Amino acid sequence: MDRPDTGKDRGLSECYFQHVLENGMVVLGERMSGVESAAMTLLTPAGPDTDPVDRCGSATVLSDLVLRGAGGRDSHALTDHLDRLGLQRSSSLGAHHTRFAAAAIASKVMRGIEVYADILRRAHLPPDGFESSRDLAIQALESMEDDPRQKLMVKLREWHLPSPYGRSSMGQRDHLEKLTIELCRDDYARRYRAAGTILAVAGRIDFDELCERAESCFGDWPEGEELAIELMPPPGNRHHEVQQSEQTHIGIAYPSIPELDEDYYAMRLAMEALGGGMSGRLFTELREKRGLVYNVWAGYTSLKGLGSIMGYAGTSNERAQQTLDMFIAELHRLSDGLAEDELDRAKVGLKAGTIMSGESTSARSGAIAYDYFLRGRIRTLEEMKHRIDEVTLDRVNAWLAEHRPGPFTIVTVGPEALEARA
Amino acid sequence: MSLSHHTTRLPNGLEIIGEAHPDSHSFAAGLFVRAGSRDETAPINGVSHFLEHMMFKGSGEYSWQDVNRIFDELGARYNAFTTQEMTAYYANVLPEFSRRTIDHLAHLLRPAIRQGDFDTEKKVILEEIAMYQDDPGHRIYEKLMELHFADHPLGMSVLGAAEVIERLPRDRMADYFARNYGPGNMVLVVTGRFDFQQVVEWADERMGQWNGVRRVRRADRPRPQKRRERLVDPKLNRHYLMAMMPAPPVQDERRYAAKALSDVIGDAEGSRLYWALVDNAIAEEADFGYSPHDGCGAYYLELISDPDRAARAYDIALGELGKVAEDLGDDEVDRAKNKIASQIVLEGESPLGRLRSIGAMWVYDQPYHSLEQDMRILESLTAESLRSLVADFPLEPTTVVELTGTGGAD
Secondary structure, X not given: OOOOOOOOOOXXXXXXXXXXXXXOOEEEEEEOOOOOEEEEEEEEOOOHHHOXXXXXXXXHHXXXXXXOOEOOEOHHHXXXXXXXXXXXEEEEEOOOOEEEEEEEEHHHHHXXXXXXXXXXXXXXXXHHHHHHHHHHHHHHHHHHOOOHHHHHHHHHHHHHXXXXXXXXXXXXXXXXXXXXXXHHHHHHHHHOOOOOOEEEEEXXXXXXXXXXXXXXHHOOOOOOOOOOOOOEOOOOOEEEEEOOOOEEEEEEEXXXXXXXXXXXXXXXXXXXHHHOOOOOHHHHHHXXXXXXXXXXXXXXXXXXXXXXXXXXXXXXXXXHHHHHHHHHHHHHHHHHOOOHHHHHHHHHHHHHHHHHHOOOHHHHHHHXXXXXXXXXXXXXXXXXXXXXXXXXXXXXXXXXXXXXXXXXXXXXXXXXXXXXXO | OOOEEEEEEOOOOOEEEEEEOOOOOOEEEEEEEOOOHHHOOHHHOOHHHHHHHHXXXXXXXXXXXXXXXXXXXXXXXXXXXXXXXXXXXXXXEOHHHHHHHHHHHHHHOOEOOOHHHHHHHHHHHHHHHHHHHOOHHHHHHHHHHHHHOOOOHHHOOOOOOHHHHHHOOHHHHHHHHHHHOOHHHEEEEEEEOOOHHHHHHHHHHHHOOOOOOOOOOOOOOXXXXXXXXEEEOOXXXXXXXXXXXXXXXXXXXXXXXXXXXXXXXXXXXXXXXXXXXXXXXXXXXXXEEEEEOOOOEEEEEEEEEOHHHHHHHHHHHHHHHHHHHHHOOHHHHHHHHHHHHHHHHHHHOOHHHHHHHHHHHHHOOOOOOOHHHHHHHHHHOOHHHHHHHHHHOOOOOOEEEEEEOOOOOO
C-alpha cells in the first residue's frame, strides 16, 4: 500500500485517531491489541527554544513548578492523587517542548488526563515551590560538571545547532539566579497554551471517550499566541572543555536532511549501517577491530525542519586522537556507498525495531506525538515498513554520494584538546 | 494477561521455561547463567563480565564478524549483562526468526576464546572500566558494596579492577567457563509468541549435547560490620552519599514488602524522602531502594546534594528512616502498591521484561510465578506487614560512604 487508509479526520486506519480541537490543540490516539495499559504523551510548546533570551532555564523551572499544586489540589494532594492512580510518569524537555508522560492500566491513564489539564491550565505556581524548583535546576547544572558524558552532549548541541535550538534545556546559572516567580508566572501564561499542544494516547483506549475527555478538559483552553523564534548561528564548530576525566569524550555532528525530505528513509538506512547494531561500521571498526572504545554510536536526530547526525565516542586520553581520526574516516567512507548486505541488515533492523515498538504503549504514544509535530500526521507502522522496503541500494548510494558528511562540529571533554583534521 | 507457562528439562539437565503471550508481536529468548562476580576469586575478579564480552567473539565455527552479522540479520534487539550473581544473554526478534535465534544463542554460548580476540577485547574492557571511573555514582556504589560485604565475595566489583584485568590470562577464563557454563548451571527462557514444543526441539538439537553440572555456590552469609568512609576527589563538584543496611534475601517472601517499603520511603516522586529532601531542594536526589541477593539482601540510601547541605540531608534521611515504623499509614502503602501494580502490568506487555524476571527467578532457585501471583501477593500487603518487616530488618545504616570534592557530612 502507498498511503495509510481512512480514519476519522483523515488518512488513517481504524487503529489510529486524530482530531484537532477548535483552539488548535491536537488529540491523537492509537488503539493497540493485546494490552491492558495505556500511555499518554503531552507535548506543550514550552521548550527551551522559547525561553526569553535573558531567562534561559525558565522552561525547566516551570516543568518542575507546574507539578507543585494545580486545580483543586495542593502539591501533596496532586502527587498523592497521581500515585493513587498508579501512574508511572516523567517530565522532560526537548528543544521545542516540555513533555509530560504517564503510563498505567488504561482506565487510570484516562482519569489522569483531567489532572494534567489542571497542571497545564491551572497550576498554582507557589512562591516557595518556585525557590525549590529553581534551586534544583541550579543543582542539576552543578551535577553536570561531574558527568563529562552528559556535559559533552549538552555542549555538542550548543556548538552544532543554531540558537535557540541548541540551547541547553538545563538553562544558564546566571539567568536562573535572576529568575523570579513573577517572570515564571508570566512565562506560564504565555507558553502553556492550547495551539501547539499535542495529547497522544496509545494502548487499550476508546477514541470516543478520549475525544470527549479531551474536549471537556481542554476545549475552552485559550489558543494563545505563537512566540517568534529568531535563529542565530552557533558560536563556532570546534570546542574543547578541559576536564581531568579518565576518558576523553568526543562528540561529532554535521547537518542532515529534515524528516520530510523524500530521501529520509534512504538516509536513515545509511545511518543504521553506520551506527546501528553491532555489525555497524563504527562498532566494527572502532570497537571490535581495534578495541579503542567501549561506547561509540552515531545517529540521526531531528528538530522541526532541521536534521542532524550526531555521534559519540569515549576513549582513554592517549588514544583519543586516533579515535577521532578513525571516526571521521568512517564518516567519509560513507560516501563510497553501502554494500548490499549492509543495506539488507539495516532494513531488517529498522523494520524489526519499528514493529516491536508496537508492543510498548509508551513508545507508541511518544512516536505518534512526535510524528504529528514533525510531519503534521501520524505514520502507521505499516507505512514505515513499506517505505523502508521500497528503498533500493542505488538510491541509498546515490544519496550518499551526493551528501558528503560535513561540515563537522567537533566537541571534546577531557584533559587535552585534540586536533580536528577533518 | 492471557499468559501460559511451560517448563521442561532436557536429558543433559538444561531447563527450559516458556511464558507464551499469543498477542505479542515478538519472540524473546535468553540464557541465564548462575555465575557472576560473587563466584569469582580475587585474582580473577572481573572474569564473568569479561567472559560475557568474549561470547560475542565467536564459537569454533563463527568469527566475531559472523556473530554480530547474524544477530543484525535477524533484526534482533540483543544484549548481555553481568551482575554479582548471574550473566544473561538474550535477543528479542520477530517471531519468524525464532528458530535462528535459538540456533544463534547456542553458538554464542560455546565461545572459542581466541587469544587475539581476547587481547583486543581486553582493551574494550579497560575502556569500560575507565568510563565508569568518570561516573561518581558508580564509584561510590562499588566502594559501598566492597565495605558492606567486607570479605564476602558479594563485595567484589562486577567489572573488576584494571590491574587485575590487565594481568588476567586467557586460560584462567577458559577454565572459569568450563566450570560455570554447564547446562545444569543455566536456563533457557522464552517469552512472547512461540510454540513451546518447537522451541524444545530446536533447543535439544542445538544445546542437548552440552554437558556439565550445576555448580554449588559458596553459601556463607555476609556479616556487615559498621563502617563509614569518605573518599575525596578534588575535581568533584557535588556531594554523594550512599548507605547500606541488611534486607530480606531474594528467596524470602517478604521481598514484596521490602520493595513496597522502599518505594514508600524513597521512590523518585511522592515518597517520604522526596517530601523531606527533594521537594524543598535540600538534596537534588534522595532515593531509597532494595537489592535482593542470593541468601541475603540490602537496602540502600542514595543522596546527592551541595557539599554544604550534605550533613543536614543525611540527618533528615536518618530521621525519616527512624520513624517509618511508627507512623506508616495505609494510604501511603496503597499508593506504593498501585504504582507497583502498574509496573507489573507494563512488564507483562514486554517480552524482554518478562524474560529477565523469569530468568532471575530460576537463577535464584525460585519456583516460577506468574504476574497474577505477583499481583495477589502485592494485594495482600498491609501497613502492618511492612511494619513487621521493619522490626525484622531495622532501617539503620551499617555502611556509609561519601564521595566529595571537599567538605562533607560529619
